[in-house]
Amino acid sequence: xxxxxxxxxxxxxxxxxxxxxxxxxxxxxxxxxxxxxxxxxxxxxxxxxxxxxxxxxxxxxxxxxxxxxxxxxxxxxxxxxxxxxxxxxxxxxxxxxxxxxxxxxxxxxxxxxxxxxxxxxxxxxxxxxxxxxxxxxxxxxxxxxxxxxxxxxxxxxxxxxxxxxxxxxxxxxxxxxxxxxxxxxxxxxxxxxxxxxxxxxxxxxxxxxxxxxxxxxxxxxxxxxxxxxxxxxxxxxxxxxxxxxxxxxxxxxxxxxxxxxxxxxxxxxxxxxxxxxxxxxxxxxxxxxxxxxxxxxxxxxxxxxxxxxxxxxxxxxxxxxxxxxxxxxxxxxxxxxxxxxxxxxxxxxxxxxxxxxxxxxxxxxxxxxxxxx
Numbered sequence: 001x002x003x004x005x006x007x008x009x010x011x012x013x014x015x016x017x018x019x020x021x022x023x024x025x026x027x028x029x030x031x032x033x034x035x036x037x038x039x040x041x042x043x044x045x046x047x048x049x050x051x052x053x054x055x056x057x058x059x060x061x062x063x064x065x066x067x068x069x070x071x072x073x074x075x076x077x078x079x080x081x082x083x084x085x086x087x088x089x090x091x092x093x094x095x096x097x098x099x100x101x102x103x104x105x106x107x108x109x110x111x112x113x114x115x116x117x118x119x120x121x122x123x124x125x126x127x128x129x130x131x132x133x134x135x136x137x138x139x140x141x142x143x144x145x146x147x148x149x150x151x152x153x154x155x156x157x158x159x160x161x162x163x164x165x166x167x168x169x170x171x172x173x174x175x176x177x178x179x180x181x182x183x184x185x186x187x188x189x190x191x192x193x194x195x196x197x198x199x200x201x202x203x204x205x206x207x208x209x210x211x212x213x214x215x216x217x218x219x220x221x222x223x224x225x226x227x228x229x230x231x232x233x234x235x236x237x238x239x240x241x242x243x244x245x246x247x248x249x250x251x252x253x254x255x256x257x258x259x260x261x262x263x264x265x266x267x268x269x270x271x272x273x274x275x276x277x278x279x280x281x282x283x284x285x286x287x288x289x290x291x292x293x294x295x296x297x298x299x300x301x302x303x304x305x306x307x308x309x310x311x312x313x314x315x316x317x318x319x320x321x322x323x324x325x326x327x328x329x330x331x332x333x334x335x336x337x338x339x340x341x342x343x344x345x346x347x348x349x350x351x352x353x354x355x356x357x358x359x360x361x362x363x364x365x366x367x368x369x370x371x372x373x
Contacts (some may be wrong), residue, residue, distance in 0.1 A: 190301065259301055
């Protein structure tokens with residue numbers, strides 16, 4: 001037995017870490033040359049300038065320029081904002097702050113983002129699953145049954161990997177159900193694609209509401225690792241006790257602030273509009289394919305679809321991988337058998353994806369005919 005296995009916490013020894021888009025293909029060769037449509041990133045880099053004048057100094061705990069810029073963008077007071085290393089750090093901080101290890105639990109509503117469960121498992125918190133209904137709405141009766149059983153409830157709207165919005169009235173019902181017993185987290189990582197559905201204006205009404213945001217999606221800054229936790233001041237103060245002393249580097253703060261300036265927000269608006277057009281085109285194309293049995297309605301920057309069977313799902317997925325086109329297999333998620341997810345990349349990338357799938361079926365059909373003859 002290695003020293004690591006001997007001394008590690010028991011639950012970590014057999015735990016499978018979150019399989020991020022990059023981690024899944026870490027051993028499959030260089031990143032360059034592949035078409036990444038499996039991580040819901042925006043296509044194309046932005047152009048930013050970074051000052052190195054103060055790079056020898058530690059950054060502020062919460063860079064004022066960044067917090068003020070996000071406050072202006074979100075219409076949320078600065079004291080209700082905590083900048084983090086992506087929304088993922090926000091998830092971890094919330095669990096560390098409010099869940100006693102080996103005693104408290106969180107509630108998740110699968111199919112949903114995997115980091116809620118991974119972070120809970122890392123911390124020794126229990127995981128209570130209340131699956132979405134077949135219509136991908138919240139199971140309010142199932143959630144009501146968990147009142148008093150959990151410290152944190154995670155909701156995702158628009159959902160990942162489903163792409164659907166949760167009904168605002170249902171979110172409000174959950175907030176009222178858990179008003180005295182749990183923090184209710186609404187993950188709005190994709191909210192720029194449906195801004196009118198944000199519940200950020202509810203923060204003053206519900207003191208136990210926490211909202212997660214990120215610059216990784218519509219802002220096209222996934223490599224920056226910059227996210228935000230929005231909550232009442234008491235919650236922000238409590239979470240600030242467990243966050244690292246310098247969570248946001250000076251270059252990250254400078255680039256993020258520039259992205260939140262008027263010129264940067266104009267680019268976000270253009271990007272969102274282009275994404276919506278390409279998403280509709282991809283959805284239409286998928287619905288026309290005989291091998292596709294279902295296309296899920298999406299209000300995000302990706303499309304989830306279901307293949308006729310597992311053989312077709314594997315054929316499409318593996319055929320794309322062989323050509324360096326990477327999408328996400330979601331078939332292991334609850335109620336998502338034979339489902340694949342495609343990020344909305346550039347028009348060229350999506351055209352290449354479609355043509356690759358078409359060519360794969362043409363080649364296979366030709367080979368089948370040749371064998372029969």
